[in-house]
Amino acid sequence: MGGDFLGYLEIEDLSFQYAGSEKKVLNNVSFSVNQGDFILICGASGSGKSTLLKMLKPQLTPSGTKIGEIYLNKENLSTIPDVFSASKIGYVMQNPENQIVTDKGWHELAFGLENIGLTPSEIKNRIAEMVNFLGIPELVEAQTKDLSGGQKQLLNLASVLVMRPDVLILDEPTTQLDPIAAQNFVDILVRLNREMGLTIVLAEHSLESVFSLVSKVVLLDKGQVIFSEEPANISQGIQSSKLDLTRFILSLPSAVQIYLESGQSGKTPITVIDGKRFLAQHFSSRRDKQNKNKIQQVKNNQNTSVQLKNCWFRYEKNSRDILAGIDFDLYEGEIFSLVGGNGTGKTTLLKVIAGIQKCYLGKVTLFNQPIKKMQQLIGYLPQNPQTMFIRDSVVDDYKNYLLNQKVDEQEQQKLIEKITDALDIKEILTEHPLDLSGGECQRAALGKLLLADPQVLLLDEPTKGIDNYGKKELIRLLKKLSLEGKTILVVTHDLDFSAELSDRCGLFFQNDVLTTGIPNEFFSHQTFYTTAASRISRETFSELVTTDQVIAAYIEAKGVADE
Numbered sequence: 285m286g287g288d289f290l291g292y293l294e295i296e297d298l299s300f301q302y303a304g305s306e307k308k309v310l311n312n313v314s315f316s317v318n319q320g321d322f323i324l325i326c327g328a329s330g331s332g333k334s335t336l337l338k339m340l341k342p343q344l345t346p347s348g349t350k351i352g353e354i355y356l357n358k359e360n361l362s363t364i365p366d367v368f369s370a371s372k373i374g375y376v377m378q379n380p381e382n383q384i385v386t387d388k389g390w391h392e393l394a395f396g397l398e399n400i401g402l403t404p405s406e407i408k409n410r411i412a413e414m415v416n417f418l419g420i421p422e423l424v425e426a427q428t429k430d431l432s433g434g435q436k437q438l439l440n441l442a443s444v445l446v447m448r449p450d451v452l453i454l455d456e457p458t459t460q461l462d463p464i465a466a467q468n469f470v471d472i473l474v475r476l477n478r479e480m481g482l483t484i485v486l487a488e489h490s491l492e493s494v495f496s497l498v499s500k501v502v503l504l505d506k507g508q509v510i511f512s513e514e515p516a517n518i519s520q521g522i523q524s525s526k527l528d529l530t531r532f533i534l535s536l537p538s539a540v541q542i543y544l545e546s547g548q549s550g551k552t553p554i555t556v557i558d559g560k561r562f563l564a565q566h567f568s569s570r571r572d573k574q575n576k577n578k579i580q581q582v583k584n585n586q587n588t589s590v591q592l593k594n595c596w597f598r599y600e601k602n603s604r605d606i607l608a609g610i611d612f613d614l615y616e617g618e619i620f621s622l623v624g625g626n627g628t629g630k631t632t633l634l635k636v637i638a639g640i641q642k643c644y645l646g647k648v649t650l651f652n653q654p655i656k657k658m659q660q661l662i663g664y665l666p667q668n669p670q671t672m673f674i675r676d677s678v679v680d681d682y683k684n685y686l687l688n689q690k691v692d693e694q695e696q697q698k699l700i701e702k703i704t705d706a707l708d709i710k711e712i713l714t715e716h717p718l719d720l721s722g723g724e725c726q727r728a729a730l731g732k733l734l735l736a737d738p739q740v741l742l743l744d745e746p747t748k749g750i751d752n753y754g755k756k757e758l759i760r761l762l763k764k765l766s767l768e769g770k771t772i773l774v775v776t777h778d779l780d781f782s783a784e785l786s787d788r789c790g791l792f793f794q795n796d797v798l799t800t801g802i803p804n805e806f807f808s809h810q811t812f813y814t815t816a817a818s819r820i821s822r823e824t825f826s827e828l829v830t831t832d833q834v835i836a837a838y839i840e841a842k843g844v845a846d847e
Contacts (some may be wrong), residue, residue, distance in 0.1 A: 329723025530777030663738030669729030722749020
């Protein structure tokens, strides 16, 4: 038993390294979680968040060397019976597909309960209660393969909650959800915490929707706890730290970033309404209408690279149409991002353009040639990047691919160095792809695509598991590729990424691409599918949609006011 226990869940001097690796993923991690806390674990890609969460769930603990102890309600986690820890520690994974094990909603909800030996009547009662609480009766009889990403994640959450856990652990559960589904999911977590008293430990890169709702923010960096603060005290924690926290600051909510750059003192704004009031306080008598120098302009190059004409697609003969008469053009050197709800057909559109799926009516061309003749010019990054690897290390996979392309060893080395430098992935080249964090795997998979030097890049949720600093690095790389003439189509739920990256954006709805426009016009005219920066600033600075744009406008306006 440990010493003085301050919390319900206690992590004491926890260190861990994976089997076969010399690097410590966790290094003397210690912190407490009180009963009823809502804890946010954040940090850069590869900082150890996912590994830490898996250590809190014995059934998921990876193989490797562990030092230190974890206690749940004063009992050592390593000595707690499996049946108890399986039910009392709930775990929701990042990828909904990885957690679903049965064919039907009801079976999924009953699976864990059957394994702990409950009677049929108790199982039915628990399921009925949970389905009513979450408002998901339509999922009970549904086939799991037919559910959208948001529905699958809700089903995963429900199947964990029917076990009546004391602690709920979630590893980036909203990363594959559209913004509205993600907010609904977060709202449910808040209800579970505040109404049911459930203790929650959540790892997230996207802090905007959860930051103001949690009890405490724990920052990890290279496997170490940098600080643990209440959200309202975060600016003091940053300002008092002797470390360079630039990477963490970039992941904070827009309101906090604007405040930190403003140089003002006083209470830190952490929500959208706080941010609106902060700007109104300093610019109450001034509305800025001249921000055109900060707004993206449409590229002049209008040479069509990808064209879809009257494209119709369905997966089975008698099923519904996923694409319905789509007419859609992409231009050379353009970056186009497509947003919209889960299950609307965005991924299907990418697969049709990639030639993986074929329209039953209409045609798709690349540089005015049928797509089947031009597939070698297309690079496709799927939602699950692990599927792109077939070897035991990233570098072996790269070399195997280049060998099949008949690239000699000297040229192989040059290409691999060029790609790994651009993506900052040298440190993970010798790692097994399955051991990488979500963000590391995304970058490694993108690197494999770039080895082929494709003319068209189709990226399906490329920011999954990547922190905001990593996103900015990815944006710089993709913009460089677009300047080289490459056409890039991105499907994303990350609206901030879309706003900063894109030349044009589009909303996918009812089997078609709607409402296309440059990001500043597109997002400033949306109410729900928009950025926090736009919501904060639109009454003070017009048509600004990224945090950087708002900060620049603030600094410029402040300078004018001070003259």
